[in-house]
Amino acid sequence: MSKRVIIVGAVALGPKVACRLRRIDPDAEIIMIDRDELFSYGGCGIPYYVGGDVAEIEGLYSTTSHAVRDADFFRTCKGINIMPQVEAISINRKEKKLNILHLGDGKKEDLSYDKLVIATGATPFRPPFPGSDLPDVFTISNLHNAKAIKDKISSGQVDKAVVIGAGAIGIEMAEALTDLWGVETTIIEMADQVLPTALGRNIAVIVENQLRENNIKVMLSQRVERINGDKNKGVQSVETPNGTIPCNLVILSAGVRPNTKFASNAGLATGMSGGLLVDRRMRTTDPDIYAGGDCVELRNLVSGENMMMPLGSLANRQGRIIANNINGGSSHFKGTVGTFCIKVFEMGVAKAGLTGKQAQDTGFDPVYSIVAQHDRAHFYPTSRLMYIKLIADRKSRRILGIEAVGAQGDAAKARVDAVAPLIEYGIEVDNICGLETGYAPPFASAMDIINNAGNALDNILEGRNRPIDVIDFIKEFKKGKTKVLDVRGPKEAEPFIKKYGDKWINIPQAELRERISEVPGNEPLCLLCDTGPRSYEAQLLLENNGITNTKNIQGGYAMIIVAAPEFI
């Protein structure tokens, strides 16, 4: 007798399980239910639909050959039945029955199953401040919301918007509102940086600067106190302790919560974030019930801790694994190293592994390098600066994380993708120094930025390179705790000497050997060049001449212009 598999939830993971299972088991009875009547859509595409990159909303639930993924498509093309507008209410695990509610007519029904798959995803969190439930306070949760937002903007009803939360969705939505529609947009974030769970602060400031340069107001370390407005007029403003921001649209992007209530009511174990706990085969505590996607917790392969990682890409990979296992296979999903990327206007941002702070919280002793270098051979005309931060544990030299930002997004992401899959193997700094990626001048330098990030970190760990990051440097400089020795040419140094006077000393690196007596040997000095290598060489030269109270500004001038342009 063929087995009956019921899948709860028909976005990302659910359809993947269903289609794969149908292909490898032509006889299984597969029923997929969903609360909505739109499913199998690319939810991550919503900001691009709102921003106009995707013209029609159907684009988000069509195949590459322009077939709309509706119930008819699943039936005729895939051989799968979908029951739309049906909600899972409870599970009778003993009898292996799922109780469902037909949202249309309010009728309830029991469906028996051999295997059950929970793919219920997550719901955006609505913070408990007053007004968060007003009309025109939108979350990015489904295509209905997406359409409502775009309709509202495209009909000219929005000139000012506030985005609450500077995570990935918040930033993508802010870009969508600003770039196409010219909506005056403010992002409010509780943490002291954008993308707080993804990036360390010294890379996040580059993203923050990119947002500001594209006319988005960014307010950090801010709490929202209330959203003002009423049911009829919609929202009018957002109140913070530092002022009130007028607006006629609010996007809430303050994280998501896994949809696991009916599952945990049935006694399935959930973790510290409320996500379902699953084993490597993606089975819940009940071996006949699988779960995956945004409603489960995943093992972070660097920290060893569980985490939520709501990404369509992971959901799809898990979907295939669940289908294999339902079919009697033994496929494993080990966890995640937290690989992440985002486009921020014409900039690509990517990361994998832990941030410095997360590494510290886990009990590592993180050390990092920051390198600015061209993404192609520097003589190649399209080459642009890229920034990489590489983090390792001091004692074990194990790579803990990497972050990259660059004007050519694919190129920045490429560097992270080359390192990400290695992180789970416990590779060390030396593996990055020698990492073998493709080389040709239109795509990379002979000593690529990724290798130089490893080399710089090796030098730092060996104590040869004593670094300071730009944010700390500016702090110390402003307090008068350090002077600058600028080893660039006189023309480059001139505006700084004008601005900062005798706190800014200029000796070009080529002259440093001869003019070493001019360097003040007793006081703290921060060394600056274009991107870091010459100031590092200067540091070694000074060291060799007994001048040891120096720090090398990581990423040099190239880092200052993107992280703290106001300093220039």
Add this chain to the structure above:
Amino acid sequence: MSKRVIIVGAVALGPKVACRLRRIDPDAEIIMIDRDELFSYGGCGIPYYVGGDVAEIEGLYSTTSHAVRDADFFRTCKGINIMPQVEAISINRKEKKLNILHLGDGKKEDLSYDKLVIATGATPFRPPFPGSDLPDVFTISNLHNAKAIKDKISSGQVDKAVVIGAGAIGIEMAEALTDLWGVETTIIEMADQVLPTALGRNIAVIVENQLRENNIKVMLSQRVERINGDKNKGVQSVETPNGTIPCNLVILSAGVRPNTKFASNAGLATGMSGGLLVDRRMRTTDPDIYAGGDCVELRNLVSGENMMMPLGSLANRQGRIIANNINGGSSHFKGTVGTFCIKVFEMGVAKAGLTGKQAQDTGFDPVYSIVAQHDRAHFYPTSRLMYIKLIADRKSRRILGIEAVGAQGDAAKARVDAVAPLIEYGIEVDNICGLETGYAPPFASAMDIINNAGNALDNILEGRNRPIDVIDFIKEFKKGKTKVLDVRGPKEAEPFIKKYGDKWINIPQAELRERISEVPGNEPLCLLCDTGPRSYEAQLLLENNGITNTKNIQGGYAMIIVAAPEFI
């Protein structure tokens, strides 16, 4: 007493050893000699200088901060002495002396050393046919040649050129001649494909097609018999058994030979390709003599065999390792997985590991998948098709190689770079199915092409997907050995039905379940869709209905248009 280190050769590896060693050992006496008076240049940049991307030749030997890397630069900025126009003649290993010849005045001299570094690179091979030594028959070997070529073209003396050898340099030079200068260019290659050592044939045809579409004539399986011309008039034509090609410039790009004569004369061991043999610390058979770069053989980490891999990127990585070891460290260079990339007009091509043929020669039983898919989410406006070939060993499922081609070069290279560093760890197909690379719609699909290449290969290895590659399909189809079942829409199939009549059957995939009786069950059928997934589903559906004599055309129509446009 400080040690004296002599470095023979001042391009790529040599300067890297010198500069790194100076930084970590301020006291070492470092002497670098070179036959030329131009050094430390980016030789891989020559095609881009000839093609105009790099305007001035100084661009190839300047730093990012526009300092020219001449002898003065090395002395003042780096603290390193270079002796230009000096050739190494012989080594007295017992007394640790290098005998050198001053090319300017013909004087000889002995230099004693504590450590010697051989960084003499390789010389382009001049095949022994008549005329290969004529003027205007150029190799791409140094900046003097590069300048002579560009001067000749830019002064209007070249309207037709022949490039002999379709390796990376040949293709890059052909592009340079055609793209900027409009020179009518023919590439002649002995093998039956372009990039014969880098790619399998079914990906190489895409590159070949790209060259033809950009007005480069490609002649494969051709031997050059002679180059006609004389000392005064230069070249006039290139003769092959299939005809004579008039031209006034010939580029010889038929591979390189390591410059190791004086080293092997001194008794240092060389391998089967004539390159010096080195251990993991990059020491030759004499522990006081190091070698690296294009004059050494490297271990291929997949095949276990030694190979030549003349790439500036590997030379640089080795340079750092040699410097560390000379300074008493213990740094290792394990070998290479043969990562490679090239830009071919607006297309990026990348590979790592072995080709199918190389895998077979090594004793593996290679199985491959070819997948065509968008490089970004298919709904994202800038998404373009990419092609990936993934090769594994049948029994062990170990990944042996990957090849990628795409319109957005960074994105194609990124997929290869994500897999390349893993190959040496012996990862298997399943690791690619689950490979965790960054996901956001502007950069990738939720189920990225790299994962789908793994999934397809898994399906093939499991016997679920019975593939045929496009080249084999066309061969069989033309011989009348197979019909086609085209499961795309009627509009897509129409031109083929017109052209190929009843050998081309069209049943859209959505109708296949109902119309299965129309499928001829007894005769061989090749299944076609846009890119492969629907024809794979059709294959399973037919299989389940007892129709088993089918093959799924890998990459579908998307592969035909790039590999065999004349078929359409």
